[in-house]
Amino acid sequence: MRQNLAVLLRLLVLLITLVCLYSVLFHVLMEWEGRRHSWLTGFYWTLTVMTTLGFGDITFHSDWGRFFSMVVLVTGVFFMLILLPFTFIEFFYAPWIKAQTEARTPRELPPATRDHVLMTRHGPITSVLIPMLEKYRYPYAVLAPTMSEALELYEKGVRVVVGDLDDPETYRRVRVEAAKLLVTTRSDVLNTNVTFTVREVSSQVPVVASAASEAAAGVLSLAGANHILRLDEMMGQYLGRRVLGNDAVAHVIGEIDGLLVAEASAAGTPLVGKTLRECGLRENIGINVVGVWERGGFVVASPVTLIGPNTILVLAGTREQINAYNELLCIYHVSEAPVLIIGGGRVGQSVSRTLVSRGLDYRIIEMTPAPGLDRNKLIVGDASEIEVLEKAGLREVGSAVITTHDDDVNIYLAILCRRLQPGLQIISRCSLERNVATLHRAGANLVVSYGAMGANAIFNLLRGGEILLLAEGINAFPAPVPPLLAGLSIAESALRPRTGCTIIAVEQEGRRIISPPPDCRLAPNGKLILIGTLEAEEKFLREFPLEARTV
Template sequence: MNKRDASRAPRSLPADTAGHLILTRPGPIEDALIRRAEQAGVDYVVLVADPAEALQLHDEGYRVMVGSSDDPATHRAARVDKAALLSATWPDTTNANIIFTAREISADVPVVATANKEASVDVLELAGANEVLRLGLLLGSAMADRTLLPGGRSHLIGRFAGVLIAEARVAGTPLEGRSIADVELRRRLGVTVIGVWDQGVFTIAVPNIELNASSVLILAATQDQLDAYDRCYGTGSELEGSVVIIGAGRVGRAAAQAFAEADIGYKIIEQQPERILDEHYVLGDAADIAVLEAAGIRTATGVLITAHDDDINIYLTIYCRRLQPHLQIVARANLDRNVSTLYRAGADDVLSYASTGAAAVWNHFRGNDTLVVADGLDVFRSTVPVSMRDKTLATSGLREKTGCNLVAIETDGTLVGNPGADVVLTADTGLILIGDDAGQERLANLNDGWRARLRRRMA
């Protein structure tokens, strides 16, 4: 019976499989990638060496295939020569083996790998990786960026289809306590507010949203328009005071480097003596008030909580928030399910290791179609759903039906940002939208192309 059960987990993909993602292990990053793939109608397979584990994942609804990721036969069975991307997120040495093995079968498949050590980047590229991601560095830099988010001034997130996407804090600016309609940013400065983050919750921008000290605006504009915004609402230096970093791992050290480059004072709390490098380090347990005070928690402007354990991060977030109610807290989540808990614990910003990794891989895979703004929030391209064609933007119900906000439209290669309500949406109109996971799913449900992809997958 065990043998028969184990045989239910596939050993190969159908011969006509193509354009799929090959994920070389199950894990938190892979779970985040799978959510994106399913939402976009992209096929995937997870390689699992243990038949029992593969069977369990198969029964949970994952598309898995039994096979070792360092075995050429596995890559042949996974149709690596027809895949759209291969992702390798194992330790560095294992990744090198996987990549080199995959390159025996296919010289062309795009390969994205993660690397823990800087020295591994060259080795993995020599093995055949097209892109090597140092996730600790990415996450640490992103956490520092959240702390250094300039007072009132815009901070560029990325460029998409010729439009600049930026974020800006409301705290300490004349925007605080006013509604989007009151400030008339689009009329005065040409800047469009396309959404608002508030304690981890994203809301599509509508005129009656009231802005408060915890609000972060998501803006779409040209560089000149952002410069005009900064002249109106910039409130001074990036950060006054100092920052406490809890944890001297890869993420904490990367954040410290960013603060050093910005000439911001910092202290790092670390329990392992061998990681203590210089006067910036404080040896001890961050749960000890004496250690926190030695690191300057009483006078710090911000604190970064970077431990590998989410339980510890939640504990320390609660503690630091009670000690310093006005402290800016940026916390790391290792599992996506703990993001909301960290916000409830008192964090101002939470960055997920899994989502940061998945976003980096996905941006490489769909760089021309998607810009990941934050965990669960994307700027993306779409066609106009059939039910909305030949209607004006105002009468289409695009925002009401999908929860996505229009950033720009593209017709015959011409991009028009901030389109008016009287613009007619046709079959040839390309939409540039911003939306969270739920909004993108609602849009997909309205799109006939999504249904066709689903039918093909079910077949």
């Protein structure tokens, strides 16, 4: 700023000098032409000519006078209309803009910052992760290597810090040694560089990195990454676990604090046509039906929920209760039909390995087969052609898993498969969050996006596995008993009408109550395990806010 003021002062001195010089020469030339004017008139004439106003009330009659007028005019145009504005922009306006930009996109975090989450990219995963961090009041920052990228993120409402990702000083400025977690989801090469650079600054901060291959995962591990996300492998395993199989038994899809969550198809069982109250599952074996899937839509269960031939039950209970359910219904809906996998890339191959580990047969459709595919189970061709789908046995299979990386293709295939096989369970991957609802409308029963799956995995690392992703937009999550509800029964709390969340378990006084009855009292220091949509979870957190973390 002092340098800018010095430049401005020099320009003002030059301007005053020129005005004084031209005023003196004005008097000299006017005397030569035989006319006299006051000194004030000389300054007046000089300023009107330099600023190109030129009123015309005072003019020279000689050629030398007219030549002098031209010199003053050109000097004024150059100095006052070009040099002064350029100087103002260069030394005052531009620095002010830069200061405003740096205020919006700082290069460091406050010294007191701790327990924050750092991210090196704002992409499909972190765009889902950031709202989760905000809901649970975790401070965060996204590192952007360029100012343009930082400003773009700032306009989106993202808290951003500018810094080179391969510079150790960047991580010192963002207090990486006090961070709760560092997440890097860029390319394998850049993730390795980031991890190795972070380890120069801190050996303690947990680093989560994405990897596209087993080899890259090994290099990242050597570089110092604590947790490596093989997203393609994770997606395949998740999709493979969600295939119901050829029976009516309950298949465990996740665990939260020791509570198992499973899915079971009601097709072909005596449960079809009955309400949950009439089935008596809770009274007979103690298992809780927390919700049902109907054509891709999740519905919170109630005693009057009617079970149809396409209903998929979402169960919660202990291992013993799951086993009791399976013993009751294991004889129904037995079939030897394989599962159809559409797409033989990394995700499709991961799905096939998961199905084999579950003892399920499969067929896989792929246009350009990779070397690792089992040729005995491979159908080479374009899955968008009905002849290829029929050759793969689409009309006989019970489940189809769509694994291509193109959302447009997946939507097309979901519509086609639903038309050819109305009772088919269709499971699809999704690359972009905005296409999840479209895939559901196209006929998919279950859709999982990379963003939701990766964000959920990272958030579970942050919170110790407390969040269970049942499907896109459906979570099971724990929460302490809110002070406002302490001492009330579940019925008195009216938690479901107020928030849309359902209590599936209560922990209090050292014991866990699975599927607590409506008259169960909520202890002040107890813990709830709830299930609900993202909207219901957000409503719960708004009504009963958690304690803020240190920023």
